[in-house]
Amino acid sequence: MATGSVEKRARVAPAAEPATVLECRDLNVHFDTPDGRIAAVNGISFDLKRGRCLGIVGESGSGKSQTFLGILGLLASNGHAVGSVKLHGEEILNVPRRRLDAIRGEKLAIVFQDSITGLTPHKRIGEQLSEVLTEHRGLGRTAARAKVLEMLELVRIPEAEKRFRMYPHEFSGGMRQRVMVAQALLCQPDVLIADEPTTALDVTVQAQILKLFKGLADHTNTALVMITHDLGVVAGLCDEVMVMYAGRVVEHAAVDELFYAPRHPYTRGLLACMPRADRDSEALTAIPGQPPDLAALPAGCAFAPRCPYAFERCEAERPTLSLAAPGHARACHLEALP
Ligand SMILES: Nc1ncnc2c1ncn2[C@@H]1O[C@H](COP(=O)(O)OP(=O)(O)OP(=O)(O)O)[C@@H](O)[C@H]1O
Ligand code: SF4
Ligand SMILES: [Mg+2]
Known part of the structure; x- marks a missing residue:
């Protein structure tokens, strides 16, 4: 009987590991300032897998945002990124601007804490969201409009048809953040980076938006990076977590491991x-x-x-x-x- 159960177990194939989408190796980010060189990110390595959620936690100034801004080529002009970042095997760190713009539109999306800075104030919401599809996916105007309306409904924007014609300032903070989530997901990116996406919002809206994020990312099999101060968010959403201190990873483990047996x-x-x-x-x-x-x-x-x-x-x-x-x-x- 014992042998039978061993055989049975042996026949069960282990669950296949999801494919690696993004591979970051020995990433360093520094800033040159009049007072000297600031080592903001020091030797960070990690893999992002399809459909998985990686949480990044650490105090203010620990290098969470600069890690991903470095990856996305969005550092301030005094910043420099060194190391290797591969997206589906293609090196993307410090590649020419045009290539990065294309990658950012199609494969890597980021949602920031402050939704107002991510939206163009003088353009109607519908117009700016449609552009994502006409410019990056080659859709015609009518098809783009239909897709945007569908996405606005998916992120639970009420009266999407009416909202389509409104400007960002006519939306509440929570609703603007939903629009940002919709915008980030429109091109079905392979990687979605959420940098404190709900910090500016009240607690109930935060919970709704985080749930939305996770649901949509699961639905599209997107790899999600959740940057946050809030370990509660990590516990609820993430599969694994990296803890950063002074620009370095000090601990990296599955969420349950980290919560129950921190090392x-x-x-x-x-x-x-x-x-x-x-x-x-x-x-x-x-x-x-x-x-x-x-x-x-x-x-x-x-x-x-x-x-x-x-x-x-x-x-x-x-x-x-x-x-x-x-x-x-x-x-x-x-x-x-x-
Ligand atoms: N342009 C810059 N010049 C000099 N130092 C910079 C520049 N931009 C960022 N830094 C420094 O890099 C360090 C890491 O910043 P980062 O924004 O990654 O922190 P963070 O972990 O995201 O913090 P927070 O939780 O407050 O968002 C900080 O000490 C910051 O002051
Ligand atoms: S015990 Fe560990 S965390 Fe504490 S100072 Fe020593 S090396 Fe650092
Ligand atoms: Mg930050």
Whole structure:
């Protein structure tokens, strides 16, 4: 009987890993400023898989946005990205502007926190959304209009026909954000990057929009990157998560692993700050101290000045990201958290 069950198990093929869409290797982003060089992103590597959602968390200034702005060729003029980023095997880091514009329209879309900056104020919503399809997909005006109306309905914009003719300022914040989601998904991108897409909105609207995101991304098998301060968002939406500190990934694991068995002191600190229904808010503990100056990163672990477990080696030697368990990487000199 035991043998039978082993045979049965052996016959069950393991679930196929979804295909890798985007492969980022050793990405660095720095900014040259009058006060020196700022190392905003330092040696980041990850894969994005079709239909999966990767969460990126970390305090303000930890390099979350610059990582993806670097990938998309959208850094400020004093910024430089170095490394390798492949989309379906094609190198896209620092390729000429025209090629990047085409890729951004068709394969990689980003939704920012502030929907007003993503929309052109003097153009009607319908017109700007239709352009996405006429310019990038070669659709005629009538076909584009029909598709835009369909998408507006999908993101639950009421009275889509009427809204089609309205200007961005005539929409509420929540509705503008839905329009941004619709715009990003119109070309059915392979990768959708959402950079704090709901921070400016009230909590109920946030939840609706995040659900919408996930539902639409699942529906179209898009790889989703969710950049957020909010670990609650990660828990609800993401499959895996990368925790960033001072421009580096300090922990990378499946969401359940990271929540139930964090292996980096910083992640544990973030989890302790997270509001939970079973804990009163006074029990919340912000991590004491400040992140380091990115213009003068220490030789050792950047988290050492704030780490309750720091020991001699931490000041002298920077921990590298290595596997602590299958699929669970962390950058810390401790074998295990005390
Ligand atoms: N043009 C620039 N010149 C110099 N430094 C810059 C420039 N743009 C960004 N930075 C620095 O890069 C670092 C990383 O910024 P980034 O925007 O990625 O942070 P973030 O993790 O997205 O933070 P937040 O959660 O506040 O959005 C910050 O310290 C920021 O000050
Ligand atoms: S390497 Fe040392 S200082 Fe850094 S997180 Fe681990 S224990 Fe703390
Ligand atoms: Mg940011």
